[in-house]
Amino acid sequence: MKSFEKELKRRIYWQALYAIFAGLTVIIAFIIKIRLYSNTEPGNDWETGVLIGLASGFFFGTEIPALCRILQYRKALRNPGILEALHIKETDERNRMIALKACQSCLNFVFALLGIAGIVTVFLNTTIFLTIGVILIALLILYIALHAYYSWKY
Amino acid sequence: MKTKIRELRKQRRISQDELARAVHVTRHTITSIENEKYIASLPLAYKISKFFGLSIEDVFDFSDVEDIDYEIF
Numbered sequence: 001m002k003s004f005e006k007e008l009k010r011r012i013y014w015q016a017l018y019a020i021f022a023g024l025t026v027i028i029a030f031i032i033k034i035r036l037y038s039n040t041e042p043g044n045d046w047e048t049g050v051l052i053g054l055a056s057g058f059f060f061g062t063e064i065p066a067l068c069r070i071l072q073y074r075k076a077l078r079n080p081g082i083l084e085a086l087h088i089k090e091t092d093e094r095n096r097m098i099a100l101k102a103c104q105s106c107l108n109f110v111f112a113l114l115g116i117a118g119i120v121t122v123f124l125n126t127t128i129f130l131t132i133g134v135i136l137i138a139l140l141i142l143y144i145a146l147h148a149y150y151s152w153k154y
Numbered sequence: 155m156k157t158k159i160r161e162l163r164k165q166r167r168i169s170q171d172e173l174a175r176a177v178h179v180t181r182h183t184i185t186s187i188e189n190e191k192y193i194a195s196l197p198l199a200y201k202i203s204k205f206f207g208l209s210i211e212d213v214f215d216f217s218d219v220e221d222i223d224y225e226i227f
Binding site: 084087088089091092093094095097 | 174175178179180182183186192194195198
């Protein structure tokens with residue numbers, strides 16, 4: 001359990017760093033866009049409105065989960081019961097198998113959908129077709145490399 | 155895979171939650187093993203058997219092990 005405590009402390013540090021970095025990036029990007037590139041007053045045109053929506057979405061979408069995790073980990077570090085429950089939840093073999101199967105199925109869907117999209121875009125747009133082709137080849141190379149690595153490892 | 159976990163638990167008046175905590179898994183995992191939806195790994199089977207003070211063969215039924223259909227997806 002000591003190593004899990006250390007792991008949680010490490011996660012809190014990285015989550016906090018991530019929250020600060022992601023939050024600052026969104027705020028800075030938003031300010032740069034508004035100050036330098038917007039021709040109209042902030043919030044007056046459609047583009048700025050969409051930008052405000054997206055920036056707020058990204059901001060809260062990154063900050064709130066990070067904050068929730070930090071609070072959850074801090075709570076677990078203070079209470080041994082919660083710490084044990086969290087450890088069991090994360091290391092449970094059935095949960096891991098479910099996550100692995102979900103990832104595996106998701107990847108199969110991604111391959112199938114990219115394949116279908118590739119076939120459809122042959123007739124519509126060459127650039128998109130080539131992009132999808134490159135993505136598929138890159139995924140295939142990554143899969144072969146990882147397969148070789150895990151075959152060597154186990 | 156058939157197991158005697160439920161039987162053994164009831165004999166000894168142990169809840170799923172207590173067993174789960176003792177072998178360091180979630181209660182859902184114990185439920186799934188009891189309902190033959192999930193096959194425990196070797197270390198987990200060992201932990202469960204050790205918890206009951208029995209051998210793995212006494213808790214888990216390996217008679218139909220060759221008929222187990224491992225799902226690909």
